[in-house]
Amino acid sequence: MYVAVKGGERAIDNAHAFLAEERRGDPSIAEIGTDQIREQLRLAVNRVMAEGSLYDPDLAALAIKQARGDLIEAVFLIRAYRTTLPRLGHAKPVETAQMAVTRRISATFKDAPGGQILGPTFDYTHRLLDFTLMANGEAPSAPQAITKAAPVPHITTFLGRDGLIEEARPDDTPPPDLTRQPMELPASRATRLQAITRGDEGFILSLAYSTQRGYGRTHAFVGELRIGLVEVEMDIPELGFTICIGEVELTECETVNQFKGSRTEPPQFTRGYGLTFGQNERKSIAMSLVDRALRWKELGEDFTGAPAQDEEFVLMHADNVQATGFLEHIKLPHYVDFQSELELIRKLRAEAMAQKEAAE
Amino acid sequence: MDKSPQMSSPLPTQMARPDWLGLLARSRPAHLAALMPDPLPDHHLLRAPEIGAVMLRGRAGATGAPFNLGEMTVTRCSLRLSCGTVGHGYxxxxxxxxxxxxxxxxxxxxxxxxxxxxxxxxxxxAKAEAEARQTRAAKAAATKVEFFTLVRGEDA
Structure with a gap:
């Protein structure tokens, strides 16, 4: 039975007005500008860009303001917006070897060519609340050092020279796009990487952590973590040549993992890969661990039943917009569904009571 | 495109078309507008300014097979000047x-x-971009770790 129910429009309008007022907070306190969010809450902006899968710091800042700081809601707003944009094409794969690094560290080689560059990191801070930030302080300024324009090669290239690590062979297979075609399982590594880089940071972090605790262990070291700006290049048909169409900040992580070797491969290290929008290193490291765990089949390892090895489990649950949509829809009116359940349980109870009475 | 490390923008006397298109793509709108105030020269729009998305790609292991990383907003426009010259902006x-x-x-x-x-x-x-990049690189360089080895007990 379908029952059309009207009403509630006034309540909804007023609820939205109440939401707008609550969003603004105490009007005697200055309103926050989206430019302030973009500049001063940059890691929140980065997370919304990564999971919203759209690089645009201004839009991410607006989404954060509109969502009152609820980052999953902000990701939802960005995803909804991006569906309205025409796709102008695809860029050439970014050249992360050419990255202008602001941070670059290796946990495997102390004296890596290019050096260990700490950059703007929370590492080595004491995690004590800094009360000077509560007062309006001066704009701090960072020291500068003379730079030499030296290349910063990927760490894995050193191991690769001696054949100690698996190669990432050049390949130009066009990748499937899960925003255009439904995801198919088993998925290619390209699909997995796309799903993980836009997946929920908390979910990917927990899966990565589970592999470290023994659920699909891969013995990962951070071979290299680098953060910086890369240029985006695209072939423009009307021009007939390639141009740079912008510049994006990315975080890249390459893990070096233990591997025993197989019948076809000599013992060598294997690799996991993480790449995300913005400065986003927790996500990028977690991504590379989960990427490596999901490669068990290709590397001839055992499936131990660990969640991080289970492609379907990982890929079907990583998207927080899908997850929150399904989770939260159960709070919306289900009056008719519930009415039928109520009738059923009343009937079952009546039958059970009748049987009990008959038995007595 | 310039492929030198650290993406340093050269400041040549004459820039080639792909290079200036890239510079314009990355430039701050306010800076370009200040250098090139209205009115714009007479023109006929071939493609009115259009906002869209471009899918960015990475490579597995930095050098392997490509994968889709996520999109980026891009605005493009094409026009023809009264003299017949066609220009594109991305x-x-x-x-x-x-x-x-x-x-x-x-x-x-x-x-x-x-x-x-x-x-x-x-x-x-180009100068503004080169300065911004240089400043950022200099701040990063100041955070470079200079390792030194402490004298160990058995060596003393």
């Missing part, structure tokens, strides 16, 4: 006026006036 972000200005400048740079505009508009843009 700029990062959603600023339609910026894309229009970039397309107009791309056309003008191909005309006889190009040489003058190179020094009046492109040079300041």
């Amino acid at each position: 700029v990062q972000g959603r600023d339609k006026a910026h894309a229009l200005r970039a397309a107009a400048l791309d056309a003008l740079l191909q005309t006889a006036a190009g040489e003058k505009l190179q020094s009046r508009i492109l040079s300041p843009l």
